[in-house]
Amino acid sequence: MSIEVRQMNFEVDRLTNIEVAVEHNRIDGKDSRREQRMNIEVEDDGPNEERERSRSSRALVQNRSNERMDEAFSQHASFYTVDRSALVGYSIYSISIEDGDEVQRRFNDFEKFYEKVRESGLLSSAIGTPPKKKFLQADTKLADKRKLWVEQFTHELILNHSDKEIVQKFFEMDTFREDEMVCLGSSERKNAKPSDFDFLKTIGKGSFGRVYLVRHRVNRKLYAMKVMGKEHIKKRNEVKHIMAERNVLISNVNHPFLVALHYSFQTKDKLYFVLDYLNGGELFFHLQKERHFSEARSRFYTAEIGSALGHLHDNNIIYRDLKPENLLLDRSGHVILTDFGLCKENMNPTDTTETFCGTPEYLAPEILLKKPYDRTVDWWCLGSVLYEMLVGLPPFYSKDRAEMYERILHQKLAVPPTLLDKVCDRRLGAVDDFNEIKSHSFFTPIDFEKLQRKELKPPFVPKIKDELDVSQIDREFTSQQPNPASLIPATFGTHRDTDFPGFSYVS
Known part of the structure; x- marks a missing residue:
């Protein structure tokens, strides 16, 4: 079995020296006027005051409530206080097993997992403890030691204990399934994943997540990416509606007045729709x-x-x-x-x-x-x-x-x-x-x-300077900057979720 361990480059300027939000998505304590839907299977939150004011006056100025609640789309939101000198501990390692599928973990994840497997008696005496930073030790030297330790630790577990559930779960070995792969080429298996995209702007908000303007890092095309939290969807018994939405989006291909779906994929905690980007405004x-x-x-x-x-x-x-x-x-x-x-x-x-x-x-x-x-x-x-x-x-x-x-x-x-x-x-x-x-x-x-055939001239053309112009999109959305740490998860891999079977898609 071939195993490859690679240390990933990480953009330090995306981190602050105070706080890194690993899983941080705020949602309003009150439903947005755009989410005021009623369904017998979900809780009816009652009338929305902002929408009422907007309907009655068509006010030009948005009056947004400052009341917020810290509810992450995953129930386990976590924050890590970091110092730039300790960013080497924030390194991400990509583990490729056999056929090229990969899962990515931070060094801190390996440290915690080491303690679990050590207590279970799986490790041999040849595997030492995770390297710690010593006084005046150079970061590059520590990084080399940690990469070597991760390689030894990974090989020991996968080669000798891959039948253990705890090992399979950590390395996502049970989630590499063909039915969840997104085929981006005619003959090559690849994964579509959040890190394939640059998150540029927030451009919308729905019942279960937000919509972002993103650019694909390879084809450089702009898309609208709808990101939804699985836990929130499950709590509100909306799984079947999300799957229905995906099915309907696929049927929309080539109709001029229906938004088209280009990709759909999922991680452990989130679902992703990659759609047409439309910047003419609601x-x-x-x-x-x-x-x-x-x-x-x-x-x-x-x-x-x-x-x-x-x-x-x-x-x-x-x-x-x-x-x-x-x-x-x-x-x-x-x-x-x-x-x-x-x-x-x-x-x-x-x-x-x-x-x-x-x-x-x-x-x-x-x-x-x-x-x-x-x-x-x-x-x-x-x-x-x-x-x-x-x-x-x-x-x-x-x-x-x-x-x-x-x-x-x-x-x-x-x-x-x-x-x-x-x-x-x-x-x-x-x-x-x-x-x-x-x-x-x-x-x-x-x-x-x-x-x-779109041969009739529209009676109104939005004033848009270029494809990145979001002036026609409500500032309620565009004023909120995307948080890459919460959108690109710590672990990647093709994730199988029994609640969302067959979710992944490529046009």
Whole structure:
């Protein structure tokens, strides 16, 4: 069995001489307005004050709460106080076993593991204790000694005790599985991993993590990387929704108005989606600034959104969470549908489902009544978003949620007269889905064949200087710098997780 131990180079300037956050992700004590979704399988956190203020006033200035809670996506957040003279102890060693798969560990991890296996009696007397720093000893000399010790320690355990569970777990020997590999080439096995990317900016936040602007270190392309904490997902019983999101993202390939997935992979603690990078801003962001849109602009966006929903329906997927926060503009001004966490798969045209989920302002009456519902709930949401673009608020909006639900169920609304029909069987799109939508007289000015080919000029083009310009993205996000120590974990390797089987993907 071939075993290779390499000491990795680590950028010292990414560390401070005070504190290194190994696993540090803060989440707001209050849900962001972009996470206010309701689902019977998760806790309903109640109305969000900031979103309410934003809806009622379309204020240009964000009023963010300073209340924070220290909850890491992994339950075991840890901080290490370090001194630059001790950074040699922060060295990372890459262990390659047999076929080139590798796992990476810090020297401190080896020290702790040494104590465990020594107590279990696995080590021979030939393996000494981990080298300690001596007074006035040069860092380079200590580094050489530690690398030699790591090599001896690793060889002893893998060659003589690889059948022991404690050894398999430390070296991730039980996690190198083909079903979790991401194939980046036609013939060569490689792992996609967080360290393949440079984390440049924070550009979004969702229910289970954050979204970062990243650059691939090899192809130099920019992507949006969605990073989600597994523990948080499991605690809220959302595993099946994350896997559904991954499946829907794969089906989106080559549709002009749906965000595309390029890679998905996982580490021990986190899941990663690598998606199209769109820097034209959320539709919600632009509505805040402009209060409402013209009829022509609203019609253009609605046509593109409808095309995206129609594609999902053609693939037997109900979206269920349409709202301006989930609609992004690309740099040319086309609207792109994102965030597929509440999608329902395998829904034929006549199938129904009953899960109570969505965003309060846009819930269809049949969902509120807890009746079986079908894909027409998406057309209700489209009507609600169209109304909001024209008027500035969702059609039945109220700060009081109970009152808002009462309005959705009973209040009459003049426009649009068919998209928001409270009886789903009479709703526009109930008979022939998107074909019925695009045949409506409201869309007479739209050539849908040209729209699908992106040959129609968008009515609004975001002012973007270059691909790194994030001025159209809410400063609520971009003001927060990524923390590489929490995003690139201490241990790498292709991780098998029975809760997320088949998660990994490459386009």
